[in-house]
Amino acid sequence: MPDNHEPENHQPDDREPENLQLVHLLRAVTVDFGLRQAEFAARNGMHPTDVRALICLLDAARAAEPATAGLLGARLGLNSAGTTAVIDRLERLGHVARIRDEHDRRRILLRVQPAAIRLGREFFGPLIDGVLRVLDSFDPAERDTVRRFLTATHTVFASDPRP
Amino acid sequence: MPDNHEPENHQPDDREPENLQLVHLLRAVTVDFGLRQAEFAARNGMHPTDVRALICLLDAARAAEPATAGLLGARLGLNSAGTTAVIDRLERLGHVARIRDEHDRRRILLRVQPAAIRLGREFFGPLIDGVLRVLDSFDPAERDTVRRFLTATHTVFASDPRP
DNA sequence: GGCGATAATCTCGCTCACCGAGATAGTAGG
């Protein structure tokens, strides 16, 4: 991200501002996250998009949302053809099942198979546990600080997908 | 990320552990980051890979590293053919320049053009400023907490890209 | 100082993810 704020010439403050370092750190973490995702994908014969799709479906399941093909495509920013292709791949690998919605038989509901969940847990479990261990070493006030930071950042990044 | 730790049946603790919520929050932030990157790419006629390449080049510049085509390819996980293609695209758009290294004339050094930096700053500047504002509202101890959290998380995610 | 080994980048041909457009099947309203 071209976030070269340092040589901004309105502040003759030569050293890189400390807070900006934190922004770089945050970005580094997001990059790591992406790399792990790609690694998981490659290791299981999938594409990054497929992994994102699984994540999306699990999120939907957790939120008790329908998890239709259309929703998935919208979340991934794919058109209908691409969405069908993603689902085809995941189905071929046995990671999701297509289920006709009995109430609206035009719709396809997607269910993530237990094997896929197990696969994901095997890979990401240790990483998540690592973060949880970090959090365990923090006291409640510190955890609250982290929560406020992440929430506020999330708000900043999620706001106004402009014109 | 299939991080369904909730229905783990060794703890009849029904509500989702609070710390796990923080992990989800962190992941949400990384997803936002990725979406913004994709948005920036689409808005400027580039692909996500191209944006990652630019980021990588700017990072190298900041770290005073050489920024050769080879390094770029390695960082992006592309082979030489793909790397050439990325550079071709960026060069065609006028975002980077190819410069023969005078000391080792096999090498190509890549320089990000000012226009590209300006473009990036226009787009990401407000977002970065938003995060900086959040950090400004924190006191030094809280900022340190955030730093420790991000650093530790980075360590967890960056460690052992296993066999 | 020329010569094979090595390194950095580029070229060629291919595969496959994703797109646009349009087909198909199901639903809802008059």
Added chain:
DNA sequence: CCTACTATCTCGGTGAGCGAGATTATCGCC
């Protein structure tokens, strides 16, 4: 039922990225 609408799939095409190998430059060695 006939039309408008919605959800998903099919088809053909574009282009990113891969593997293999060509090309150009550097270096160590005798």
